[in-house]
Structures are given as C-alpha cells and as structure tokens.
Amino acid sequence: MRSHLLNDLTAEHYRRSVTEGVERVAAKLATTERPFTGVTVDALAPRVERIDLDRPLHDTAAVLDELEEIYLRDAVYFHHPRYLAHLNCPVVIPAVVGEAVLSAVNSSLDTWDQSAGGTLIERRLIDWTAARIGLGPAADGVFTSGGTQSNLQALLLAREEAKTGSLGRLRILASEASHFSVQKAAKLLGLGQDAVIPVPVDRDRRMRTVALARELERCTRDGLVAMAVVATAGTTDFGSIDPLPEIAALCARYGVWLHVDAAYGCGLLASVKYRDRLAGIERADSVTVDYHKSFFQPVSSSAVLVRDGATLRHATYHADYLNPRRTAPERVPNQVDKSLQTTRRFDALKLWLTLRTMGADGIGELFDEVCDLARDGWRLLAADPRFDVVVEPALSTLVFRCVPAGVTDPAEIDRANLHARKALFASGDAVVAATRVDGRHYLKFTLLNPETTTADIAAVLDLIAGHAEQYLGASLDRAS
Template sequence: MTLLQKPEPALEADRRPSPMPRPALSDDPAAAGPAAADHAPGGAAADHAPGSAAAADQLLTGRTAERYRSEVTAAVARTAARVAAAERPFTGIRPAELAPAVDAVDLDRPLPDADAVLEEMDELYLRDAVWFHHPRYAAHLNCPVVIPALVGEAVLSAVNSSLDTWDQSAGATLMERRLIRWTADRLGLGPDADGVFTSGGSTSNLQGLLIARNHAVAGLRREPGRDRDRLPELLGRLRIFASEASHFSVQKSAALLGLGYDAVITVPTDRQRRMDPAALEQALAASAARGETPMAVVATAGTTDFGSIDPLAACADAAARHGAWLHVDAAYGGGLMTSRRHRSRLAGIEAADSVTVDYHKTFFQPVSSSALLVRSAASLGHVTYYADYLNPASAAAEEIPNQVDKSIQTTRRFDALKLWLTLRTLGPDGIGELLDAAVNLAETAGTLVEAEPDFELAAPVQLSTVVFRFRPPGGSEDAADAAALRIRRALAAEGTAMVAGTRVDGRHWLKLTLLNAEATVDDIRAILDRVRSLGTRPNGGAA
C-alpha cells in the first residue's frame, strides 16, 4: 500500500468503538442564549462582510473537513504546476522590484475567496520562489524534499500536535522517541543515549553547548569553597574549542550562554580544512596554563563551506585528556549514517557526548527537522524544569513521557512524522542512495574544476560542496577576488543557476553545494561554462 492509498475502512471501523453522539443542549437556539442563536442559520454570525467567509468556517473541524480537502488540493495543484514548469532555479527578481507589491497589500482587508488568496500567494511567493529541486540550484545547504515527508507535513500541520506533553501528542511522542533511538543506534552512541527533535542545527548546537556548560559548572562547584557560587561567577573561566571552519552558531551559542564570543578559541585547520589535532592539543594545554576551564570541544562532521569532517577520534581523545565535553556538529554530515559507501567517514562520532543532526539537509526533509542526541540520557536533566500546569514532577514520577522535560523549546511541531514516513517508504538505504549520488557528483565536479587551467579548487572535495574560483593563468589575486563577486551577482540576476559565495583566507570564492540526486554532470558543466563566460567579460556580466 502506498502512502496515498486509503486503508480499508471496514477494518478500521471494526476495531474501534462507535463514536458517541454529542447531546443536544436544546432544540431552540434561543434557549441556549444569544451566542448559540448567533451561530444558527440566519443568525447574527451569518451577517459577515460581503464576499468574505465567516471566521468559524475557516477552522478545520468535522464540519469543514471537505472544504479543507478542496482548498488544500487546490494549493497543492498550483504548487505542483509551478514545480513542474520551473525552467530555472530563480527569476532573478530583486528586493526593490518585489517589495512594492508586498507592501501594497492591505492586511486589514481580506480577499473575497480562496481562489483570490491563492492567486495573490502565487504572485507574491510562488512566481519568484527559489526552487531547490532544480538541478542547477547549487547554492546553500537546501535539499529537494522527498514526497513521503511532504505527505507527513500535510498531516502534522492539520492535526497540529504539540510535542511538549503526552496529553497533547500521544503516539507522536512515542514515534519521536523511536526515531531518536534509531538515530542514536546508527551513530553508535550506546544504550543509554537519548535526545530530542529541535527546529534546526543552531538550536541543536545551542542545547548541546548549554548541557556542556552546565556539566562544566557542576564540576567547578565541586572545587573547595565554590559550591555556593552563582552561575555568573563561574562562567568567566569556561572556554570552547572549535575549528576555524566551524559553524558560526558556536560563537552565537557562547554569547547566548553568557560566555561571550571571545570564549570560543578557534583552532587552525589542515589543507583539507579539518581541525588539526596537534593544534587542538596545543590550544587546550595553553588554555589550561592560563587557568581556564575547557568546557567543550566542538568537532564538525561536515563544515558548511568545505564539507570537511574533523578527525573525530583524535578530537575525542584530546577532549577526554582535558576533561572537556565533546560535541559533534553533524548537521550537514549526519546523513552519512545512511550511506553504505561513505559511512566510515563518521568514524569516532560514537565517542561524542552530544551530536547535532539536521534531517532537513542530508535526509531530504522539509524545514524544519533536526535533533540533538546525547550519549547519556541523564545529561538532558540539565534542561529539565517542572511546571505544575504543564509537566509536573509527579508526571515524571509516574513515567509519563513528556518531551518538554528534554527540550529547551516548549511548543514543538511533530516534525518527526516526516522522517518516520520517509523511513517507512524509502528505508535508510534509499536516503543513503540519494546522498551518495550527491557526493559522487561533487567528486566529479571537483575533478572537472581541477582539470581546467582557468579554475582553482580551494580544498579537496570531501562531502558535497565544491569551493572554487575563476582565475585564468597569470591572473592576479585581486582580479580573481573581484571576478568571484561579479560572477555570483550576475548568475543571481539571470537566475539560470544559483551558486553560493564564501571567503577563503580573506579572498572571495564561489561554492557549489550539491544535494540533488537528479542533477547531472551536464548540469555541472553548464554551470562552469556560464561561470567562465561571465568571468571573461570585463564586468563579469553584471547589469
């Protein structure tokens, strides 16, 4: 049975009791008071503004279920048509061109019907959307999404479960927990591992480092005479160690946790842009000599720019020697756990104290879908707070599974459903095949770049990103620097392809981020040819 086939209704009806009818309070609307009379046919509530629907008719209820089906179907049809017709990843529209149309909308005056609303949405959003499914979209870590996950998105949005407590989610809680267990097993974190879904990699990193901070503070309070020190008095000595290619959310997390940006000590990388273990050891030793406390080592499994994977086992050894928490940011590279060809690149991740995984990157899920995993379930207690009105301590004593006990978020979507349906349809190997195709294409793209005398490769291709630039023989650094900016601007303006940009050693480079299994070598050649064509123009093709 596919996801879109209907179950046999008789079987479902046979195993559930018949629904109890709702008792009628009165046959006379007036007897129930003025509010009931207003909702009766012809009552005051029916006298809404001409051409607009009554507010209550917009709620998804048993009464409006068919309307919901019709309007969602219309929106899906319109979106599917746009996806099928997209000839390029972007129209090239500029903010100044689109903003007037958005600003002109009077949000205090609703449109007359659903068709008009969808027409406006098409004009303001779909017409100029950036299409990640297009094979020549190669800019950021945005993936085309699998259809089972989109089915899950439709379901979870309609049911609108909130994953903070059992009494708001029921089976959704258990399904999320099962997926956390599956992910922890794939990473080799051990039988005591646990975790929770989050909104994205930055949030997962923040929670991981929050736990690391509280773990370090607990250690400091065991020092003589410090057991009564308040938190602010203990933060000044804490340091975080991350490579110079790590994600900026490490610095943001340090600031949010009260440590400051300067609490992050950046560690040099090798030629492959991976953290240098010897440099990490030196940085940890120098920090200790200054009387600082190593709070955490953040190793990256898939840097945003280069896809580089730090030597995880060596990082784990260094962290253990210095008593530091090891957090692995695998937001990008975590999908390798499904790869039969490249899984070994994550060797050493099983020694992590916490791990970030973004399913909305290399698991081909819609935004948002991420998770924080921890090797010891007890460490999640650092974020537990009991509120009598939501998750009282008595519920924990009764082993009622309230996910808010593990999360820095309260209200959370059932994003796990998207991954659940994906696994039940494709299986892990299917996800791995999609990722392997992207990695293979990136390796081929790197080979093509290296073979051309007027292109340079910034680092070996390690995952699915290719950092390169156009620099003809004899061209200066300054000329290549300026050309990279002009080329990217021109590509965005014409919309025929989308590439990203970054800085490497102070210079501007271009970047291909490849996550589309349907992109081909011909697509890569076309992008490179266009880059060359724009690069040979005096102004890089800029308007």
C-alpha cells in the same frame, strides 16, 4: 467564521482547499525552467506591500492567484538541478505528505496529553538515530528547530557538566572552519568574548589535532576549563570532516565534553558507501543532526542527541500548568522535559514516513549520489585551467574561483568572481554561493540534489567564466 476551522463540518472544505494549493504548487514544480526568476527586491517589494491584509479575499482560488504573483512565481526553487548554493535540499514526497498531516492535526510535542503517539514516534526516531551513531544504551535526545538550536543545547549541557563556579574560566575549542552558531551559543550562555578558542585547520580544512592538543594543554596550564571541544562532521564551507577518532582520544585524555556538529554530515549515517567517514562519532558526548540537510526533509527536521540521557535534566523545568513535578514519578513521557522549546511541531513525522516508505538505504543512496557528483565536479574543476579549486570534497561541497587568463591581480580576480555570482543570480539561470578563503573571494557549490548532473555543473561553470570575462572586458574598456 467556523467554516474556516478544521472540524467535522468542514472536512470537504479542507479537502478542496488543500487540493487546490497542492495542484498549484505541483504545476509550478513541473514547469519551472530556472531555479530563480532574477526578480529584484525593488520589483517584488511593492507587490507585497500593496496588499491590504485587513481586506480578505474570501476565495481560495483568488488567494492562490495572489500568492502566485508575490511568492510562487519568484521563489527560489531548491528542486531545480542548477540550484547549487546553500545547504538546502529538494525534499522527498513522503516527507511532504508528513508535513501536510502534521500541520492539519497540529500536535504539539511538549506534553504527552497534547501528542500521545507523536511523542512515541519522536522518541523511537531518537533511539534509531542514536543507534546509527553508536551512542550506547543510555543515549537520548530531542528534535529541535535546527543545527543552531542543537549546538546551543549541547553546549548548555556541556557548561552545566563542567561544574565550575566561574563562567569566565570556561572555554570552547572549535576549528576555524566551524559553524558560527558555536560563537553565538557562547554568547547566549553568558560566556566571555574569548570563550571560543579557534583551532587551526590543515589544507583540507580539518581541525589540526596537534594544535588542539596544544590548546588543551594551554587551558590546563593557565587555569582555564575546557568545557567542550566542537568537532565538525561536514563544515558549511568545505564539507570537511574533522579527524573524529583523534579528537575523541584527546577529549578522553583531558576529560572534556566532545560535541560533534554533524548537521551536514549526518547523511552519512544512512550512507551505503561512505558511512566510514563518520568513524569516531560514536565516542561523542553529544551530536547535532539536521535531517533537513542530508536526509532530504523539509525545514525543519533536526535533533540533538546525547550519550547520557540524564544530562538532558539541565534543560528541565516544571510548570504546574504543563508538566508538574508531582507527575515525574509517574514517568509521563513529556518531551518538554528535554527541550529548550515548549510548543513544538511534530517534525519527526516527516522522517518517520520517509523511513517507512523509502527505508534508510533509500535515503543513503540519494546522499551517496550527491557525494559522487561532487567528486566528479572536483575532477572537472581540477582539469579546467579557468578555475582554482580549494579541496577535494569529503561530502558534496566544492569551493573554487574563476581565474581568467592573463589576470594576476588578486583583487581584480575577487571582483570578477563577485560580479559573476551576482550576474548569475540576476539572470536566474543558476544560483551559487560565495565565501572567503584566506582573505580572498571564492564561489561555492553545495550539491544536495541527486537530479543535478555533471552536465549541469559544466554548464554553470561556463556561465560563471562568461560573466567573469564580461566583467573584466568592461573593466578594461572603462580603464581605456
């Protein structure tokens, strides 16, 4: 069994096995003609369920053949230019190299004596990101598993800094378009169901600052404590960016913690053309960034950053077997002192190798390309009478729906769009997302692939319109 471990006796086995796996995946990436095969759960589940995990194959090639059948053949491939659905990006090669290195060495980024240089690389990247944001010399942060964890930790810090004895009085203010993790964090933090106050948005799906001011004043009047305002720089549905300077001014006036959820919009930190769209983020008390969204990194690669590193003490616990309190005066750089996690992957390495290979401008140019593509896609939709598009994009998201000629019943239009998305997914020709806008069903393109073209967008729109029309035609046949 020792031959299956990575040690000096098995280096050649490691090299051969990894090479076989890489070649298999590379072949799939080179030959995949569609983003998805259209396989159903009923068709795929039996293949997985019939595998006897207690009877190993003892052969890498045979295992990869099996993996081809149950995973690689039917995976959803984000690198395909017609994958247009969720906030999933194709990944850059330096980051994939980093993934291979960090998995093989298997550092754990909780204590210095488990990671050494890995700790310093992560800390350097936190400093780099904080400087890009403009948080100031006292800033700090830590890598996380994703935006949900980052938002949770930021709101934990805000709760502790609020200094109130009654959790029931605490309130979080966030726009109606904010991420669901804000509500989840409130529940996990022991706050009441009414703790999150939704703030109305304008026609561009940006938080209305007049409404925010009204809610802050109401909290003061009613004896409630506004522990945090969550502004979003890149909402999941619309890519909208809340008016950060105005929100920051209100938070300063009322003495409220400002958290900016920039999980999506953080790509603008490297942008060559659109960095000014994040103006005001430098005034935040905490910021969420997801490098695995708009820095083209593999999942997971994310961080939470704070203006005042001292606030991270609210996540610090000492264990004699890990980070004993007696070592604190020695200033041993244990990242577990800042993190909600203990054992934690060296995900920072992927971003480090990407920056050292491509540079920040290289990443930013890729993100600028998808923002430009979204603007072109919006023009296509706005000029096409078959579609209704919701807002002009601030980032790379388009929300729209097909409105077939002669159909006026909103419910029938809803059903046609739901059918079109389902039929498109089943065909495997493209993958798009869906959402609800003002109670009606809409479709969504999230453009994070610089290889996608306006021709791809136009072709997918034609497919959507075709499926919607087929559904309406079949519906008329059934009615007659």
